[in-house]
Amino acid sequence: MINDLILMNGYGFYVWSSFSFTLLSFCYLYFVTKAQLIKEQNKFLKKYSNLENNKVNVFKEQRTLREILIYSNISKI
Amino acid sequence: MINFVDINKFTFRAQKYVLFLFVIVLSIGLVEALILSPEDYKQSDSVRIMYVHVPSAWTSLGIFFSIAILSLGNIIFKNKYYGLVAKSLAPSGLIFNIIALVTGSIWGKPTWGTWWAWDARITSMLILCIFYILYILTWRIFENRQNVNKITAILSILGLINLPIIKFSVDWWSTLHQPASISLAKSSIHSSMLLPLLIMTAAFVLFSVLIFLMKYNIELIKIKNKGLDRL
Secondary structure, three states: OHHHHHHHHHOHHHHHHHHHHHHHHHHHHHHHHHHHHHHHHHHHHHHHHOOOHHHHHHHHOOHHHHHHHHOOOOOOO | OOOHHHHHHHHHHHHHHHHHHHHHHHHHHHHHHHHHOOOEOOOEHHHHHHHHHHHHHHHHHHHHHHHHHHHHHHHHHOOHHHHHHHHHHHHHHHHHHHHHHHHHHHHHHHHHOOOOOOOHHHHHHHHHHHHHHHHHHHHHHOOOHHHHHHHHHHHHHHHHHHHHHHHHHHHHOOOOOOOOOEOOOOEOOOHHHHHHHHHHHHHHHHHHHHHHHHHHHHHHHHHHHHHHHHO
């Protein structure tokens, strides 16, 4: 059963390399994008934490910003 | 008109649900494609490559079509969000295009006896890949927003002309690549093979939605970062 699955009637190399390439491409794109997202979130949070209080109040009213902060690790709101 | 504020709210919340759904659908799809589906009477087990090759080609074509329509919308309605959505779709489209080319090449070796042929279908897919690369590079190279919008719109419209060529190349020319087995009206594939193909297609679409949401959120945060710089 396991041997059949691995060998695939002699086509195992072709089938497994196709599926592996696809899944590795998925992982690569997901983790690269995730890293970019975390980097931008951290950059944003760093800038945001340095804001003066009156400017923070102006930004608190913006809905998109609220969403970014809610789904980031640290929240000031 | 679409309310983009609500869409922004949605993109942040939907990410984890889409990831969860993607993992489940992909797991079912892999079990169906690698274990449960039968081998082909002619191609034997090599037919299983179809379950990654065909969905990736379909998704790649669908994404480029969406990019072209959104780029046109960006130029006509002067709405920056159309460009932003199109830009966020491009990376997953390129990855799917590369997967279609590579898995097609791997499938070609046992089926046709060669890794590559300058066949009409394969060459037109390679041209689409070049359009994707040019589209992504344009966003990276040019700083001026108006220039980027114009160039990306021209690129995507030129690329759009290539889509029917890809679709009908197997009918118009004598190609190594087999004609389409599935259309909206009918399918010549047995249901035991059609089911895993559709499940894998759903998984691939979910993955492209996931990457789109993440990329779109990155763009939103970048905009907000610029806003903070201006304060």
